Structure formats: structure tokens, C-alpha cells
Amino acid sequence: MSQNIKTDGTSRRSIGARQNPDTESAILDAALDLLLTKGPKGLTMDAVARKAKAGKATIYRWWPTRGALLLAIYGRIKGPHAHADTGQLETDISAFFDHVFAFWQGDAGRVFAQIIAQAQGDAEVAEALRQYRCDRIDDWLVVLKRADARGELSNDIAPEQIAEVIIALAWQHLLIDRLDAKGADLARIVASGILKGR
């Protein structure tokens, strides 16, 4: 029985659903290339499948919606990112803005701006973006919890709201092409409202 486990239906499905890293790379590379060269309209499942020499069914199984695919493209350029832990909230926030603004000056900024743009007319992309934003708020809650443990936060504003302001300012600078802003300036604005005794 244990020798047959790979032929069992459930296992087969889970093997099928597991992403082959080479195929995954080929598909996401093809999708990024299409997005950058043809714009969001050129990013169709058909075109991705053709370019990556992959089955459309495979693409749909791994990324069921255009929104999921767009966010996966972005996630692949982005790679893992951990927030700075400088021991002070204002400098953590400053480091974040400097990091993300530098990162967005490359292809990543164009891709993320296109995701926001596509979300305005495509409910699936909007849903994927909302989920992505919730995940980023969760990342910030970890940073803010550390700051709170150090006694840095005032009680006036909920940590979720602080995270929302940080994210709103970051997006705004991307959307109006003001990625030359200084992280320290923005961090001071945010921090002046949330730190005790400011």
C-alpha cells in the first residue's frame, strides 16, 4: 500500500498541484516579459502559455486568476523582504520607504503600478491586490508590536491604522512618480503622530 501511495488519487492531485520550480520560473519570466513589453493588455493566459511553452491548464491551476498571476510576477521580482529592526520605529519606517522607493525605480515599480491600475477595472486583480495589501499590513503589525513592546506607541491610533498610513504614502509616491522622496521625511510625518510625547 505504501508503495502505491503515488498512484493514489489524492497524492497524485497534490503532486500535480505542487509547482515544478523550472516550469514556474519559465511561466513567470514569460509573463513578466509580456507585461513589460506589451503592457497589461498583452498579458493573456494564451500568450503566457505560448511564450513559456507551458500548458494553459497548468497556468490556470497554479494561478487561477489574472490577479493571482500579476501578484506572482511581482512577488518573483520582489523576493523575500524583511522589515528592518533598528530598535526604533521611526528608523524602521524610514528604512522601509528608502528600500521600497529604490526597488520601485526598476521594473518592479512599473509592475506594481500596473497591478494597481488593473485593479481599477478588474475585480479579480482588485481582490488579489486587497489580499496582498492585507499581508503587508500583517508584516507591519510585527514591526509595530516590537515598537509597542519598547513603549514607543501612543494609545491614540490602532497599529492597523499606522500600517495603513505607511502603505498609503508608499503607494501615493509610486502613483505620482515621486520615488525620489526621502524615507526619513516620510517617517517623521508618520512617527510624529504615533509616538509618545511628540
Place this chain on the structure above:
Amino acid sequence: MSQNIKTDGTSRRSIGARQNPDTESAILDAALDLLLTKGPKGLTMDAVARKAKAGKATIYRWWPTRGALLLAIYGRIKGPHAHADTGQLETDISAFFDHVFAFWQGDAGRVFAQIIAQAQGDAEVAEALRQYRCDRIDDWLVVLKRADARGELSNDIAPEQIAEVIIALAWQHLLIDRLDAKGADLARIVASGILKGR
């Protein structure tokens, strides 16, 4: 000589550039209708001219770029808006968020979100949006100057930066479809950072 002033080249040009209100209305109504029914791709100068039964040259003379036309459509739905003057900055800000979120729940929100989206891939729309945002920051500076005269502002943050945070939060709520947020909550976040003694 004075009788001939209308045949002088400069005067004729200025008369030509003056907008006939009926024609202007017809063009902007047609453009809004195209934008809402066909999406931003359907908003071409050709289509607007056909639908409004106006000359393309007229449209181009009045709104030389797609960005200018898009902002004019939005301005027409929006009409004049004066910020509240409640005698307290936090309630002025709260009134603004409540007003703009209610307003954006109609066609206006779809139009403005499409302008932001289009700005991500069209330099002319981006420039028109940047200019529009600068004008809105100027509007806020009037409100903030009043607050400063009342002694409400701390010295930590420049008024321009306060205006930028307000606008960033407003756009963010539009872009992620969170127009149900309470103005008072957002105003408290902004105000907690900029008011003396908070």
C-alpha cells in the same frame, strides 16, 4: 482700427479658444458616457468627436491631451467644492473625507480611479494628474493656514506634508474600494500627528 480688432490674428485666436458652453457640455457629456460605457480604451478623440457631433480640432484646441480631457470630465462631475470651515482642523479634515468618499461612490469615483490608472501608462495623463494634485494641495494649504492662525498646528510637519498625507489616504481608500471608511477615524489619524499637545 478698433473696429477691426476682431479680425486681428491674436484676437481671433483668443475668440476661437474661448469655449462655447453648449459645445463644451456636449463634448464632456459624450466623453463621460464613452468612459463609463466603453472604459478608458473607448475614450478616443475620434469617438468623442463623433458622439458629440463636434470637430476634432475643437476638442484638441480646448483639451490638447487625453489627460486634460479626462480631468475636465472629472471636473465637470465634481463641480466646485469648498473645504468646510468648522473652526477646527480635525473636523474640517473629517468633513472632507466624508464628502469625497460619498462623492466617489458614484460615477465620479470610477472616473477618478480610471484617471489614476491611466496615468500609470500615459505620460500626458500622469502630468495632468500631477497638476490636479498640486491644485488640491493648494486648496488644503488655505485650510491649514487657517488652522495655523488659530494656533492648532505643531511645528514638526510642513503644511504641504499634511496635505500630502490627507490626499494619500483619500486615494488609497478609493483604489482599494474602502469608501465606507469613517472620515472621523481618518481625521483622527492625521490630526494626532500634527496638532499641538497630542
